[in-house]
Amino acid sequence: MEISFELLTDLLLSVEWLKASYHRECTPYKDEPIETVALLPSIHQKYEKNVLWCGYLSNILAMDSNLRQGRSFMALGTDEEFELLIQKNDCNCLFFTHIVGLPSVFNEAARVIQKLNEWNTKMDLAIAQQEGLQKLVDLTEPLVDNPILLWNTSFEIKAYSKNIPIDRPQIQRVLREGRFSGDDIRLFIEMNYLQNSDHYNELTLVNPPNWVNAPFAIKLFKEGFKPLISMVQYFFNSNPSPAKIELLTKFANKIEAYINRYFKTGRKEKSYLYEAFITDLIDGRLYEKYDIISFFSAINIPFEGKYRVIQIKFEKHSHSLSSYAKAKCCRFVKQVGHDAEQGKIVENCN
Numbered sequence: 001m002e003i004s005f006e007l008l009t010d011l012l013l014s015v016e017w018l019k020a021s022y023h024r025e026c027t028p029y030k031d032e033p034i035e036t037v038a039l040l041p042s043i044h045q046k047y048e049k050n051v052l053w054c055g056y057l058s059n060i061l062a063m064d065s066n067l068r069q070g071r072s073f074m075a076l077g078t079d080e081e082f083e084l085l086i087q088k089n090d091c092n093c094l095f096f097t098h099i100v101g102l103p104s105v106f107n108e109a110a111r112v113i114q115k116l117n118e119w120n121t122k123m124d125l126a127i128a129q130q131e132g133l134q135k136l137v138d139l140t141e142p143l144v145d146n147p148i149l150l151w152n153t154s155f156e157i158k159a160y161s162k163n164i165p166i167d168r169p170q171i172q173r174v175l176r177e178g179r180f181s182g183d184d185i186r187l188f189i190e191m192n193y194l195q196n197s198d199h200y201n202e203l204t205l206v207n208p209p210n211w212v213n214a215p216f217a218i219k220l221f222k223e224g225f226k227p228l229i230s231m232v233q234y235f236f237n238s239n240p241s242p243a244k245i246e247l248l249t250k251f252a253n254k255i256e257a258y259i260n261r262y263f264k265t266g267r268k269e270k271s272y273l274y275e276a277f278i279t280d281l282i283d284g285r286l287y288e289k290y291d292i293i294s295f296f297s298a299i300n301i302p303f304e305g306k307y308r309v310i311q312i313k314f315e316k317h318s319h320s321l322s323s324y325a326k327a328k329c330c331r332f333v334k335q336v337g338h339d340a341e342q343g344k345i346v347e348n349c350n
Helices: 005-012 057-061 079-088 102-128 133-143 169-177 182-190 242-262 273-282 289-298 319-329
Strands: 023-026 036-039 051-056 071-077 091-097 148-152 157-160 204-206 216-223 226-234 308-313 335-339 344-349
Touching: 005 091, 005 102, 005 242, 023 079, 036 102, 051 057, 051 102, 057 071, 057 079, 057 091, 071 102, 079 091, 102 133, 102 242, 133 148, 133 157, 133 242, 148 169, 148 242, 157 169, 216 242, 226 242
Parallel strands: 036 051, 051 071, 071 091
Antiparallel strands: 023 091, 148 157, 148 226, 204 216, 216 226, 308 344, 335 344
């Protein structure tokens, strides 16, 4: 698994005793990918770029410039030696003094690389075994210090970081109730989060002012134009550094792999905001009068009006059959929804 020098440094310095130790960094090649860690050999040779080389500044300074160029090092030495390396500006280096000891820092770097590789393997296994979105969040939780939430198109929470404290009352309420309220959705509409949803097809950082008064990164996972799952990480406990965004991107890639495998329906056209709530209402997941009024008023459905909802189910369902039935229904019904997973068509007659 490849990670940047910046992410590796960030994870290393989250280790308390290393964070408390005197250290400095130079990163002219901070995006250079790293896969493994190794001790610097005593005889100069060709050094692979995807390795974090651990050794002493005196040996690194003695190298030819072309051997250092674009490489990444974790080194022990003096401030004077590190200043000389900075002037050369030809490699990445995380510098510690001799006090910490080379075996100790090497072992910590090896543990970080091993931990990430194990995470990568466990995530792929959880995806293959269809263990669910919550399992993917649980596996990632030890690597992050800020909470992650995922919800579906009816704003129902599907997974979240259960062991990272959240001090925002509005998020605590959402997690307690299991979904965002109609008032929350109305606020999202007012703040243009839903109207500008196409902006979040890629992982996007949103800074305050916002509804939690903190930076957050958000991404929408879609099938064509149809939203499936939304993901957000709230940066309550630390700033959204490039290293943290890189780690979140790797997590998002795993979520996307899971969704592509298990959530795709074959329907790629854009869906209306109210469709998920209509489905919840029909399937009995939305039944409290206050919740029904709150949700449907938030998304501008005149809930006082008279409606007739007709549900057509198929004994033997196929996509072609439901598409044909839907096309016929559209001739005399204004709004027709299609649930491919459960093999049914929902008609909304106002």
